[in-house]
Amino acid sequence: MGKSYGLHSMSPGESAVIEHLGSSGALRRRLLDMGLVEGTRVECLGVSPGGDPKAFLIRGAVLALRDIDCREITIKKIG
Amino acid sequence: MGLTVKSTGRSLSREQMHIQRPRPEDRIIALAGNPNVGKSTIFNSLTGMKQHTGNWPGKTVSNARGYCRSGRRGYVLVDVPGTYSLMADSPEEELARDFICFGGADAVLVVCDATCLERNMNLLLQTLETGRPVLLCVNLMDEAKSRGIHIDLDLLEERLGIPVVGTVARDRRSREKLLSALDWLTDHPPRGEPPVPEYPEALERAVEALLPLAGELEGLCPRFICLGLLLGTAGLEERLGPQLLLAAAEQREELEKAGMDRDTIQSAVVTALVKKGEELCAGALDKRDEGRSDRDKTIDRIVTSRLLGYPLMIVLLALVFYLTIKGANYPSQWLSTGLFYIYDRLMELSAGLGAPAWLTGIVVEGAYKTLAWVVSVMLPPMAIFFPLFTLMEDSGYLPRIAYNLDRPFCRCSSCGRQALTMAMGFGCNAAGVVGCRIINSPRERLLAIITNNLVPCNGRFPTLIALISMFLIGSGNALSSALVLTGFIILSVLLTFMSTKVLSMTLLKGESSSFVLELPPYRRPELGKVIVRSVMDRTLFVLGRAAAVAAPAGAILWLLANLSIGGESLLALLSGIVEPLGRFLGMDGAILLAFILGFPANEIVLPIAVMIYSMGGSLAEIGELTALRPLLAANGWTALTAVCVMLFSLCHWPCSTTLLTIKKETGSWKWTLVSALMPTALGIMLCAGVAALGRLAGLL
Numbered sequence: 043m044g045k046s047y048g049l050h051s052m053s054p055g056e057s058a059v060i061e062h063l064g065s066s067g068a069l070r071r072r073l074l075d076m077g078l079v080e081g082t083r084v085e086c087l088g089v090s091p092g093g094d095p096k097a098f099l100i101r102g103a104v105l106a107l108r109d110i111d112c113r114e115i116t117i118k119k120i121g
Numbered sequence: 122m123g124l125t126v127k128s129t130g131r132s133l134s135r136e137q138m139h140i141q142r143p144r145p146e147d148r149i150i151a152l153a154g155n156p157n158v159g160k161s162t163i164f165n166s167l168t169g170m171k172q173h174t175g176n177w178p179g180k181t182v183s184n185a186r187g188y189c190r191s192g193r194r195g196y197v198l199v200d201v202p203g204t205y206s207l208m209a210d211s212p213e214e215e216l217a218r219d220f221i222c223f224g225g226a227d228a229v230l231v232v233c234d235a236t237c238l239e240r241n242m243n244l245l246l247q248t249l250e251t252g253r254p255v256l257l258c259v260n261l262m263d264e265a266k267s268r269g270i271h272i273d274l275d276l277l278e279e280r281l282g283i284p285v286v287g288t289v290a291r292d293r294r295s296r297e298k299l300l301s302a303l304d305w306l307t308d309h310p311p312r313g314e315p316p317v318p319e320y321p322e323a324l325e326r327a328v329e330a331l332l333p334l335a336g337e338l339e340g341l342c343p344r345f346i347c348l349g350l351l352l353g354t355a356g357l358e359e360r361l362g363p364q365l366l367l368a369a370a371e372q373r374e375e376l377e378k379a380g381m382d383r384d385t386i387q388s389a390v391v392t393a394l395v396k397k398g399e400e401l402c403a404g405a406l407d408k409r410d411e412g413r414s415d416r417d418k419t420i421d422r423i424v425t426s427r428l429l430g431y432p433l434m435i436v437l438l439a440l441v442f443y444l445t446i447k448g449a450n451y452p453s454q455w456l457s458t459g460l461f462y463i464y465d466r467l468m469e470l471s472a473g474l475g476a477p478a479w480l481t482g483i484v485v486e487g488a489y490k491t492l493a494w495v496v497s498v499m500l501p502p503m504a505i506f507f508p509l510f511t512l513m514e515d516s517g518y519l520p521r522i523a524y525n526l527d528r529p530f531c532r533c534s535s536c537g538r539q540a541l542t543m544a545m546g547f548g549c550n551a552a553g554v555v556g557c558r559i560i561n562s563p564r565e566r567l568l569a570i571i572t573n574n575l576v577p578c579n580g581r582f583p584t585l586i587a588l589i590s591m592f593l594i595g596s597g598n599a600l601s602s603a604l605v606l607t608g609f610i611i612l613s614v615l616l617t618f619m620s621t622k623v624l625s626m627t628l629l630k631g632e633s634s635s636f637v638l639e640l641p642p643y644r645r646p647e648l649g650k651v652i653v654r655s656v657m658d659r660t661l662f663v664l665g666r667a668a669a670v671a672a673p674a675g676a677i678l679w680l681l682a683n684l685s686i687g688g689e690s691l692l693a694l695l696s697g698i699v700e701p702l703g704r705f706l707g708m709d710g711a712i713l714l715a716f717i718l719g720f721p722a723n724e725i726v727l728p729i730a731v732m733i734y735s736m737g738g739s740l741a742e743i744g745e746l747t748a749l750r751p752l753l754a755a756n757g758w759t760a761l762t763a764v765c766v767m768l769f770s771l772c773h774w775p776c777s778t779t780l781l782t783i784k785k786e787t788g789s790w791k792w793t794l795v796s797a798l799m800p801t802a803l804g805i806m807l808c809a810g811v812a813a814l815g816r817l818a819g820l821l
Contacts (some may be wrong), residue, residue, distance in 0.1 A: 066384060068561060070384060072209070072635075072637050075206035075208070076205060076639075079391060089427070090527060090528060091429075093528065094528050095524065095537075097425075100240075101240040103639055106527070106638040106640060108527070108531070111637075
C-alpha cells in the first residue's frame with residue numbers, strides 16, 4: 043500500500059482504493075449510495091475535454107466527479 | 122426529451138399518490154430500481170404502454186401508472202423515478218421513496234442491472250427493510266452475458282428469500298416469467314428471513330429501544346420506521362405520534378454523545394448495506410470483466426477527448442440538421458401540394474353547396490388553410506428530427522454531452538446536468554422544464570428552468586429551417602442550410618451560458634454545488650422501434666397538439682381579417698398597433714402579431730404570419746412552400762428581416778404550455794414571470810441591435 047492522495051490526483055489508467063470519504067451533506071449521501079464506501083476500488087477512466095470532471099469506474103458503473111468534490115476523498119494508489 | 126403524453130399530463134403528482142384499484146382483488150406494484158436499469162422498458166413490456174425510454178439516468182422524473190393482467194389477477198404498476206437509495210433527497214428520488222414507503226403498494230418489483238449487480242443491492246436491501254413483499258428482477262442479463270458476467274439466480278433467490286427473475290428487457294418470455302413470479306409473490310408470504318445487514322451495535326441498541334413504541338405504519342415494518350427515524354428519513358416524522366418522535370430524538374442525542382452523528386450513522390449503515398450486498402453476491406456472481414468493454418472505452422476516448430470532444434458535438438448536431446433539412450424538403454412539398462389540392466376541392470364543394478361566405482371563410486380559408494400550413498411546414502422536419510434525436514438518446518451519447526459541458530456550465534455556476542435538460546428542450550421546452558427535476562440543487566434547477574426556452578424546440582426548428590432556406594441560403598443547398606442552423610443553435614447555447622451566468626450573479630446568486638453523473642454503457646438502439654416510437658408517440662402527439670391550436674387560431678384569424686372597423690380589418694388594425702415596435706426590432710407588425718398570436722404553440726407562428734400577409738391581399742392563392750418567399754418579399758422582407766425573426770424566435774416568451782409547466786414546477790408566479798421576461802428582453806436587445814446595425818449599413 044502506498045501513500046495517501048486525494049481522488050482528484052488520479053490520472054486516467056490509475057487504480058486506487060478509497061481510504062476515507064471526507065465529503066459531507068448531500069454529496070456524501072449520494073457517493074455512499076453509489077457504493078463509494080471505504081475500501082472500494084476505483085479506476086480513473088478519463089478526463090472531460092474541459093479538464094474537469096473526471097470519469098471513474100466504481101463497482102461496475104462509471105461516475106463523473108468534479109475535482110473539487112474529489113479533494114475530500116482520500117485514496118491509496120495501487121498497481 | 123421525454124415528450125410523450127406522460128410528460129405533459131397523465132402523470133402522478135405528489136398529491137395524487139394514492140392509487141385506485143380497478144377491482145378489489147387487484148394488486149398495486151411499485152417498480153423501483155437504480156436509474157437507467159431498464160425499468161421503463163420492463164414497465165412498457167408488462168403494461169403494453171409506451172412510456173418514454175432512453176439510455177440515460179434520470180429520464181423518468183415522475184411516476185407513471187399502467188395496468189396489466191396475469192392469468193390470476195390484475196396489477197396496477199407504478200413506474201417510479203430511478204433512485205440509488207431510499208435515503209436520497211433530490212426531488213425525483215423523493216418521489217420514488219415516498220411512493221415505495223407511503224404509496225400503499227402491495228409489493229415492490231425491484232429492477233437491478235445485471236452488469237453492476239453489487240451496487241444495485243443497496244436499494245434492494247433497503248426495500249426489503251421496509252417489510253413490503255419484494256420481487257427481484259435482474260435485468261439486462263444479455264448485456265451481462267456478453268461481458269462475461271455470470272449470475273447464479275437460484276443461489277441469489279435462496280439467499281434473499283424472495284423470488285428472483287432474470288430478464289432480457291425486450292423479450293416476450295421475460296414478461297411471462299415476471300407475471301408468474303408476481304402471482305407467486307402475491308399469493309405466498311415471503312419464504313424466509315430476509316438478509317439483515319450488520320449495523321453498529323450502538324445503532325442496533327437505539328433501534329431496540331424504539332421498537333416497543335413503534336407499530337406498523339402503512340404496511341412499513343417497525344424496524345424500518347425506527348431506523349428511518351434515527352437516519353432522519355424525510356416524510357416519516359409527520360406520519361408518526363409524538364411519543365415515538367420524542368423517544369427517537371432522545372436516542373439520536375444518545376448516539377451523538379457516543380460519537381455517532383448523522384453522517385457517521387449514515388456511512389456506517391451504507392457500509393453495512395454494501396458489505397451485505399457483496400456477501401450476497403459472493404459466489405453468485407462470476408465476473409471476468411468488471412470494467413467497460415473495449416468498444417465503450419474507445420468511443421469514450423474519442424467523444425470526450427480534449428481535441429475532439431467539442432468539435433464532435435458540433436459535427437453531430439450539424440449532421441442531424443443536414444439529414445433533417447435534406448430529408449424534409451420533398452415530403453414538405455408533396456404535403457403542401459396535396460393539402461392545397463384538397464383546399465381547392467373544399468372551396469369548390471362549399472361553392473357548389475351554396476354555403477354562406479362567412480362559413481366557408483371561417484372553416485376553409487381560416488381553420489383548414491392554417492392547419493394545412495402547419496402540417497406541411499412542421500410535420501416532415503419533426504418526423505425526421507425526432508427519430509434522429511431518439512437514436513442519440515438511446516445510444517447513451519446524451520450523458521457524454523453533459524460530461525463534456527459540465528466545465529463550461531460550472532463556470533456559469535451551474536452544472537452539466539443542465540446540458541441534459543437543454544438537450545431535452547430541443548424536443549419540447551415543456552418537457553425540458555419537467556426534466557430539470559434531475560438537478561438536485563434548487564438554485565441550479567431554477568437556472569435550468571428559466572434558461573430552457575433559449576434553445577429552440579421542435580416547434581421552432583421548422584420555422585428556422587424555412588427562413589434559412591428562403592432568405593439566407595438557396596433551398597437546394599441542404600449542407601449550407603444545416604451549417605447556418607448549427608450556427609444559430611451554437612448561438613442559442615452561448616446565450617444559455619451567458620444568461621445562466623448573469624442570473625447566477627444577480628437573481629440567483631450562489632456557487633455551483635456538487636456534481637455526480639453516471640455515464641451508462643453504450644447500447645445499440647433498435648432502429649425499427651426508435652422510428653415507430655418517435656413517429657407515433659412524439660411526432661403525432663406534438664403535431665396533434667399544434668393542430669388543435671392551429672385550427673381555431675385560423676378561424677379567429679379569418680374573423681379578424683374580415684371584421685372591420687371604419688373600413689379597416691381588425692387584423693390590419695392590430696398589426697398596425699405593433700408595427701412601430703416590429704420595425705424597431707427589424708421585423709414588421711404582421712410577424713410580431715404572429716409571435717403574439719402564436720403564444721399557444723410556436724408551431725403556428727410562421728403559418729399565422731403567412732395568413733396575415735395573404736389575407737392582406739398581396740397574393741390570393743399560394744399553392745406550395747416555394748411560393749412563400751415571393752409573398753414575404755412582396756411584404757418587404759429581406760435577409761435581415763429573416764435574421765431578426767430567427768433571433769426573436771430563439772429569444773422570446775415560452776409558449777403557454779411551457780409557461781404553465783414552469784408555474785407547476787417552480788410553484789411561483791415570480792419565477793414564471795422571470796422565465797417569460799428574461800428571454801424576451803434578450804430577444805428585444807438582440808433584434809434591436811441587429812436592426813440598428815442593418816440601418817447603419819443601409820440594409821434596411
